Amino acid sequence: MKAKIQELTSQYFPYVQECYHHLHAHPELSFEEYETSKFIQGELTKMGIPFRAGIAGTGILGRIEGRNPEKKVIALRADMDALPVCELVDIPWKSQNENVMHACGHDAHVSCLLGVAAILNELKNDFEGTVLLIFQPGEEKAPGGARLMLEDGLFDELKPEIILAQHVSVDYPTGTMGFLPGMIMASADEIHVKVHGKGGHGALPHLCNDTVLATAQTLVALQQVRSRLCHPLTPMVLTFGKFVAAGAQNIIPHEVLLSGTLRTVDEKWRTEAKKHIRRIITETCAAYGCTAEIDMPDGYPCVINNEEITDKARDFASEWVGEDNIRQLEMRMTGEDFAFFTQKYPSTFFRFGVKGEINANSGGLHSADFRIDEKAFETGIGGMAWLAWKFLMVPNP
DSSP states (O other), rough: OOHHHHHOOOOOOOHHHHHHHHHHSSSOOOTOOOHHHHEEEEEEHHOOOOOOEEETTEEEEEEEESSTTOOOOOEEEEOOOOSSSOOOOOOTTTTOOOBBBBBSHHHHHHHHHHHHHHHHHHHHHSSSEEEEEEEEEOOSSSOOHHHHHHHHHTTTTTOEEEEEEEEEEEEEEETTTOOOOOEEEBBBBBEEEEEEEEEEETTOGGSSSOHHHHHHHHHHHHTHHIIIOTTTOEEEEEEEEEEEEBBBBEESSEEEEEEEEESSHHHHHHHHHHHHHHHHHHHHHHHTOEEEEEOOOOOOOEEOOOOOHHHHHHHHHHHHGGGGGGGEEEOSSSSOOOHHHHHHEEEEEEEEEEEGGGGOOOOOTTTBBOOOGGGGHHHHHHHHHHHHHHHHHHHOO
């Protein structure tokens, strides 16, 4: 069967490239993937694959039934949202949507899953079980499309025994696949603050509450959460990337905006850290005569790969790409809403390398010059199709 899947991978490679070019040129932000969803629905319809659309807004669940459909159920997931980034790469399929770009590879994930769907649909008479195809919105934005799809009854009709998800990696060369059992990614929470005060003339600060100074001091004070309140051996990141004081050189604004992210690998500390953050913001702003409006929506929990499933996936992948092309991933402080799936179902989140000559000097994930070596689609299509096939063949315990 390996030779057959290799043959089908080569056959559908141009199709996946076409899908990728289209999706890359037409990116859509989180929970706004209307045209992307229509495109996927159209492709599944052409393949004759039944699906349910409109889950959590734009989400889709496709279904490929083999012989004896209830014998085993596995799910494959691809996220489909883009980022608010202005693309700097000059390619024929450059983003046509101003200040929106697929800078995280989700267009590649969707395209590869469509290729996998085409392959498994051709092989459905050769396996027993059912393959669910999850096309998920809103991975990049809390509360996360994975969570919303689950809450919207994603698996009400049929529950998977395992879920697989893959992600591009610019850290590893084309042709490689990477795995890590257990904890693989941190939790991720957003922090949004509005500091309010009495603005006014910059030359008359005694008549104002300096919102800019209050916010600046708050930003500095918050660093003690990591340096003094967190256990020294507990990984944590607290980063603020947005500070908006829309005044002028001689105007103190009435309102200042501050936004950041909290990353942890300990759920108990995650809860405690949020309390410390709220307290420090409130008390520091109060010391400057200002008030703070704080919004910290529940974000993503830690991504924890099922050890048994991940070890099996790694072994299966070594049969596909060769042991020399298997990489041991490192635990990262990045977040992923695939975490919501890992909380409920045995799952594994793995990566496939996309670094080649064409993007040797390109930027990483979320950068404006992010680029993919499209030769990597051979691994993105064939690797996932092979893993799906092998898991379908594994006897139930």
